[in-house]
Amino acid sequence: MTTGGLGRAEADRGDKGGVRTALAGLTTRGRSFFAAGIAAAICAYVLGQSDLLRVGLLLAVLPLICATVLYRTRYRVAGSRRLSPARVPAGSEARVHLRMDNVSRLPTGLLMLQDRVPYVLGPRPRFVLDRVEPGGRREVSYRVRSDLRGRYPLGPLQLRLTDPFGMCELTRSFSTYDTLTVIPRVEPLPPVRLSGEAKGYGEGRQRSLALAGEDDLIPRGYRYGDDLRRVHWRSTARYGELMVRREEQPQRSRCTVFLDTRGLAFQGAGPDSAFEWAVSGTASVLVHMLERGFSVRLLTDTGTSVPGEGADGFAGANQESADAAGMMMDTLAVIDHSDDTGLSRAYDVLRSGNEGLLVAFFGDLDEEQASVAAKMRQRSGRAVAFLLDSDTWVREPSDVPGPLARSEEGLRMLREAGWTALSVPRGASLTDLWSQADRERTGVGVTGGITGEGAS
Incomplete structure (x- = not known):
């Protein structure tokens, strides 16, 4: 909300400043009246015509009076x-x-x-x-x-x-x-099971050990209405007041969405460029996984994670999901190309913990960076990569030597490392690619990328 007023404090700028401001505000009509009045007054003085002098003075003074009155008006x-x-x-x-x-x-x-x-x-x-x-x-x-x-x-x-x-x-x-x-634009995605789970909640293979053992149990004070069967008698004897066990909270499955922002990995600019497609795809996956109940974070090649460093950078509780989604969308709204030439900083972040599902949007990968990207898979339960060959986005299909020739080597290295890797040609639909990634995970369908606009 914007609020303000136009009062005395804004108008009082001193006498000289006020005169200059008032005269500067004269319109073409006001300047014409003032010039005509001065000319008429000079002619009246030369010719000795008193009536013409009065007319000239009236024409010259009228715009000055209007400017003075308008300037001194105190509108609030x-x-x-x-x-x-x-x-x-x-x-x-x-x-x-x-x-x-x-x-x-x-x-x-x-x-x-x-x-x-x-x-x-x-x-x-x-x-x-x-x-x-x-x-x-x-x-x-x-x-x-x-x-x-x-x-x-x-x-x-x-x-x-x-x-x-x-x-x-x-x-x-x-x-x-x-x-x-x-x-960025958000494209609705179908509810596939890329991570092997239908929802982001559940027992899962990555359940926190802190929830499984009684040694790590943290009781709380009894509240009116608590079930007496949850009373923790050992803690009650220790603290001298009635203590109950906390209700066990289901561990949320994790999902890291990686966005390659290296300037040298993308060509072209504008809303239809490869980089903008990658940003829009990242936003779509983030929103989709949050809606599915996953604990999500955004990671870039600079090693920066959103929403933050707490709890390994992931958005945790339900009440934080909306805030986390807003933070990630605000970040993607202004994200731009980075000056980094490699993916090593992002790899250092990923290898420090168990990431669950990893969804990555890569630009052009040379052999060295494709090797680094392949190693990102090591700490993830399942990894899906969308590899954008930006050369196909800035040239006509007839100018590209062979279908998706530049990305074939990167795709091969990623797939050998266990990635579900797909090529992203110009005009591809993320919805179709998302479904195809699920089919490749289950061994159904072709293993190549989508080769036509809007095809699956």
């Missing part, structure tokens, strides 16, 4: 802005609601309202507000849309004040602004 106006929604997928529209309140005891004149928006969101919206009565309110709205993800500032809000004769216009600005976050 409060403005607010509301985004609906504040986080929107690329290619979708958001609506911006503006509200102006006249908090003074005097009515306003004609107000021209303008909001500053980046050019990628569209033209600057402008509105004309009629006279606003004391305590009155005016509401307007406009839409913004961007095909490019990012964070875009909206504001500050500007008011253009004008006098009834159109001789002078002055601009007043509010000081605050809001931010619209454009996140």
Whole structure:
């Protein structure tokens, strides 16, 4: 929300500054009147015509009076802005609601309202507000849309004040602004069983040992309504008060989604580039796995993990899932190419723990980096890789020597290391690739990548 006022503190800038501001606000009509009045006054002095002199003085003084009165007018106006929604997928529209309140005891004149928006969101919206009565309110709205993800500032809000004769216009600005976050497009994915589990909850093979042994049991104090069968008598005797065993919480299966952001691994730019497809695919997998009940984190080639370092960087409890999803989407909204040339830092993070399911989006891989990527599989229960051959994204299919020739060696190395690896040609559908990865896991279907746009 943006709030502010146009009062005395904003207008008082000293006499000299006030004169300069008032004169600078003269419109073309006001300057023309002033110039015509000066010319008429000079001619009247030369010709000795007193009537013409009075007309000249009137023409010259009128715009000065309008500018002075407008500058000294003390409008107290409060403005607010509301985004609906504040986080929107690329290619979708958001609506911006503006509200102006006249908090003074005097009515306003004609107000021209303008909001500053980046050019990628569209033209600057402008509105004309009629006279606003004391305590009155005016509401307007406009839409913004961007095909490019990012964070875009909206504001500050500007008011253009004008006098009834159109001789002078002055601009007043509010000081605050809001931010619209454009996140990557999210594609709905089918509920496959890439990890061998239907849901992210359950006993599972990776269940925490702390939940299995009584030695690690942490009791809590008795609360009204607790089942007496859960009373832990040993702790009760030790602490001198009634203690009960905590309810065992199911361990959430883990999923790490890796995004290769190396600048040298991707060619091209724009919303239809290979890198943007990888970012959108990463966002789709993150949202899908969170909805399936997994504990998820985002990892990049720089070794940075989102949502954070707590609990190995994974989003844990249910109440944290929405916040974690928001943090990861905000990160993907502004993520850009890194200067790293290798994947070693991400490998160091992955080899330090048991990662569960690993889903990776790779750019171009040379032999050395394909070897590092293959080793990432060692600490994961199951690993799925989407390998983008960016050469096919910047050239026509006829210009590429052989189907997906550059990615074949990387695919072979990943598959030999146990990855379920798929090539991503230009225009491929992540939904089809996701289903194909499940078929390859179970040994059904072909083992090559999708070779046609939208094919499976």
